[in-house]
Amino acid sequence: MGLIEPFLEFYFLRRALAGGIALALSAPPLGVFLVQRRLSLIGDALGHAILPGVAVGAALFGLSLVAMSGGGLLAGLAVMLAAGLAARGGAMREDASLAGFYLVSLALGVALVSWGPAQLDLLELLFGSVLAVDDAALLLMAGTATVTLISLAVIWRPLVIETFDAGFLRAQDGKGALWHLWFLALVVLNLVAAFQALGTLMAVGLMMLPAVAARFVSPTLAGQVVASVAIATLAVVAGLTLSVQADIATGPAIVLCAGALWLALLVAGPEASLAARRLRRPHLAR
Amino acid sequence: MTPPPLVLDNVTVAYARHPAVHHLSGCFAPGSMTAVVGPNGAGKTTLLRALVGELQPESGRIDRGGLAPGAIGYLPQASALDRSFPLACAEVAAMGMWAAAGPFRALSPVERDRIEEALAAVGLRSFAARPIATLSAGQFQRLLFARLLLQDAPVLLLDEPFNAIDTRTTADLIRVLRRWHGEGRTIIAVLHDLELVRAEFPDTLLLAREPIAWGRTAEALTAETLFRARLMAEAWDETAEPCHRATSGSRRAA
Structure with missing residues (x-):
């Protein structure tokens, strides 16, 4: 079986590919900003935080995409807002408050899944199934990608300033909280859109791994955003192919490919990688 | 460019009940260039953060003369x-x-x-x-x-702007300060280098939680005032009685 033939033959594979590329366009740029904020693990936290919403949605309205995504979105936004406001109020640092809120949310989610009437497969919630992407899920992913990219273009300047020097924007009365919460809402939206295809855990992988890897490609923020999208797209295509050829679960295959690219760039990327540090050109050499 | 005066009326700023700036009253005149000097923990940074609006005074009032938030340039410690x-x-x-x-x-x-x-x-x-x-x-x-x-910005607040900076760069940046001063901007800078303060800053506020001296630099920085500033206890006094010093001005009227 060739590399391309399965995609020509199976409709569901083409749909998975389209959905995966949509995610690859929107999630990694958010990851780049999360890395710069030193919030690399927050995606993980928010990914867990949406679980109770998904469970409640499924319990009340059955296993429909709208119910589960809507519930997940509400739960994620609630945790994000609560944590953000607790941190903005100065009660504690943002990572600490998010850790507190997401752990409560996760425990609540697992409790609801085990107690609820609907037969929810926890494993599928956490790891998803990219081959079950239906039209509604595909539309959600494509819509999310559109909203994310347009949003990022609009709030790019204030978001960069807020990320680099929040105190400066505060002194300028630049409404730092607005841009910050807008950004975190995009993170939640992307995780929710990705959870059906990749599961909550794997969705974070596609957001963060290309973002971390992009550091080894470009020294500029814009360069890292472009590089992260390229890496993620490559990982989606390679992961789907690997999953078909080697019969591995699709979500993990995609994240493993992203991980492999990250490790390769960590060792031999053009910027600040192990090789780039070792093979330093002589000083002042052109 | 004439900024409004920054008027402090009996300002106290406290962290967890313990005052970092205690009953400070006075005025940074338009176009003045003032060094804020004092030992560690004397409330210098706290004062700047209160002036820029990051901290709210626990009592007293800061009158910025209607300056917009963006009109105060603030250079925090860069670290x-x-x-x-x-x-x-x-x-x-x-x-x-x-x-x-x-x-x-x-x-x-x-x-x-x-x-x-x-x-x-x-x-x-x-x-x-x-x-x-x-x-x-x-x-x-x-x-x-x-x-x-x-x-x-017509008003500039600088928090230890010359820390870890070599003499040539300091000289370059001092030139920028002089230019700002010449343009009539109000400058308030936290500094530790007393020689630099005496050479470049017409006015000085010597702070040790409470104001020790505030005025022309030569009069504010004397052996006697510096000695008194050094006597400030850095440790919190847990047995301190609540302070009932008369509050002045608008608060008393209210």
């Missing part, structure tokens, strides 16, 4: 910023245009030229495209000065 952030020098300096350009408007060619000029004024000509990760601590401090230049 808080992530210098490995993937930004170019010109991009960081350009943040000073926020008040003029806001979150969305594109910068005009004239404004781009002003960014170049600001970088040149602090000795960073030809650094525009350099990533900030490649700057030394002193060069980064100059970059923050360039950003402050572009803010074009």
Whole structure:
């Protein structure tokens, strides 16, 4: 079986590919900003935080995409807002408050899944199934990608300033909280859109791994955003192919490919990688 | 450019009940250039943060004469910023245009030229495209000065602006301060180098939680006042009685 033939033959594979590329366009740029904020693990936290919403949605309205995504979105936004406001109020640092809120949310989610009437497969919630992407899920992913990219273009300047020097924007009365919460809402939206295809855990992988890897490609923020999208797209295509050829679960295959690219760039990327540090050109050499 | 005076009326700022600035009254006159001097923990940074509006006084009042938030340029101690952030020098300096350009408007060619000029004024000509990760601590401090230049603020608050900076750079930055002073801007700077204060700053506020002296530098910095400032106890006095000093002005009327 060739590399391309399965995609020509199976409709569901083409749909998975389209959905995966949509995610690859929107999630990694958010990851780049999360890395710069030193919030690399927050995606993980928010990914867990949406679980109770998904469970409640499924319990009340059955296993429909709208119910589960809507519930997940509400739960994620609630945790994000609560944590953000607790941190903005100065009660504690943002990572600490998010850790507190997401752990409560996760425990609540697992409790609801085990107690609820609907037969929810926890494993599928956490790891998803990219081959079950239906039209509604595909539309959600494509819509999310559109909203994310347009949003990022609009709030790019204030978001960069807020990320680099929040105190400066505060002194300028630049409404730092607005841009910050807008950004975190995009993170939640992307995780929710990705959870059906990749599961909550794997969705974070596609957001963060290309973002971390992009550091080894470009020294500029814009360069890292472009590089992260390229890496993620490559990982989606390679992961789907690997999953078909080697019969591995699709979500993990995609994240493993992203991980492999990250490790390769960590060792031999053009910027600040192990090789780039070792093979330093002589000083002042052109 | 005549900024309004900054008037402090019996201001107390406290962290967890313990005052860091205690019953401070006075006025930073328009166009004045004041050094804030005092031992560690004397409330110097707290005073600046209260002036810029980051901290609310527990009692007393700060009258900024209706200055907009963006009209006070504030240079915090630089250590808080992530210098490995993937930004170019010109991009960081350009943040000073926020008040003029806001979150969305594109910068005009004239404004781009002003960014170049600001970088040149602090000795960073030809650094525009350099990533900030490649700057030394002193060069980064100059970059923050360039950003402050572009803010074009009538009131400038500087928190230990010359820390970890070599003498030549300090001299360069002092020249920028003199220019601002000449343009009639109000300058308030926290400093530790008393020689520099005596040479460059007409006015001094000597702070040891409570004001020890505030006036012309020669009169504020005497052996006697400096000795009194050193007597300030850094430790919190847990047995201190609540302070019932008469509150003045508007609060008493209220």
